[in-house]
């Protein structure tokens with residue numbers, strides 16, 4: 436029997452509601468030839484031609500040597516820890532999306548939370564050493580909002596104590612510093628290509644590593660540990676990116692520069708328009724030579740005319756869906772709050788930022804008139 440399920444109309448996003456982000460999508464007609472190739476070849480997944488092409492194209496675009504695609508950033512984080520055989524305790528930040536610490540729990544690793552720096556909201560290198568114990572095996576910092584961590588200071592500590600570094604670089608697509616891609620630091624870096632990210636493949640992610648041998652181990656781990664039809668070398672997982680996601684990524688990459696340019700312009704407009712609002716502080720851009728403007732966080736200080744949460748609600752009343760990234764702190768969720776390092780007194784800078792932060796909408800299609808509308812609400816008009 437051929438019981439066709441009718442295609443139901445999905446409500447498109449309304450003009451009036453402005454979300455914190457919106458994916459930048461290449462024109463649909465440009466995607467059709469890719470789909471045709473997939474339909475013709477019938478290769479849907481398991482390291483097909485688009486998968487290989489996207490890995491090569493991303494290495495070139497990002498300026499990295501080895502990159503392994505994943506079906507999402509969280510599985511990439513979980514696999515990165517497996518790839519380096521990390522155990523025991525890992526030092527990380529409470530000021531991030533919950534996936535950062537969850538990847539540790541999925542590996543049976545104890546997260547040890549260390550406070551962040553006030554200007555970047557990234558892991559504070561000056562506070563790492565005090566948290567190292569004989570069980571510590573690695574550091575997992577986050578380039579929060581795409582602002583680079585203090586990579587050299589963190590590397591020095593890792594070298595002194597023989598620790599690995601896995602950067603959660605979910606926000607750091609395309610970010611460059613004076614020495615090149617920020618993704619080349621540490622042992623591994625992990626990207627997210629989720630729909631809400633600067634570069635998206637619907638869902639997706641990647642691990643960046645420094646040598647071909649590690650890339651091979653990661654490739655085995657994301658494919659059940661299979662080396663060939665009859666050889667399994669590790670208890671791997673299924674973390675592969677499908678051909679449809681990889682093809683979409685190849686297309687999106689052709690439009691990434693225009694998306695980044697528009698983000699940069701929006702960031703500059705916000706900074707100019709908000710510069711004279713008492714109690715509204717924009718987080719400074721970090722030391723990158725190429726930023727990606729993935730988020731636009733503001734900090735609502737006590738001098739502002741209302742609380743952060745009142746502003747959040749006021750914006751929502753006007754259909755502007757800003758977000759409190761990152762509130763609550765990861766360390767406040769039930770599976771973490773019992774840890775000694777989760778105590779708020781251990782994390783004063785992160786706790787303060789978490790109570791003040793509001794990420795304003797930023798995405799390429801955000802119009803100048805909507806930016807002005809958002810700013811005028813923040814200004815209390």
Ligand code: T4K
Nearest residue numbers: 454456457458507508509532534535605627628629630631
């Ligand atoms: N590490 C860090 C530091 C991360 O930030 C993330 C993810 C990860 C690791 C894990 O990577 P993935 O496994 O996700 O690849 C979102 C995202 O789901 C998540 O990817 C992201 N970080 C996190 C910061 O934000 P939500 O729950 O806030 O997303 P949601 O669904 O509320 O979306 C926000 C807004 O975006 C919506 O209000 C509307 C718009 N939107 C969203 C989607 C999904 C669209 O316009 N279209 C869409 O398809 O978590």
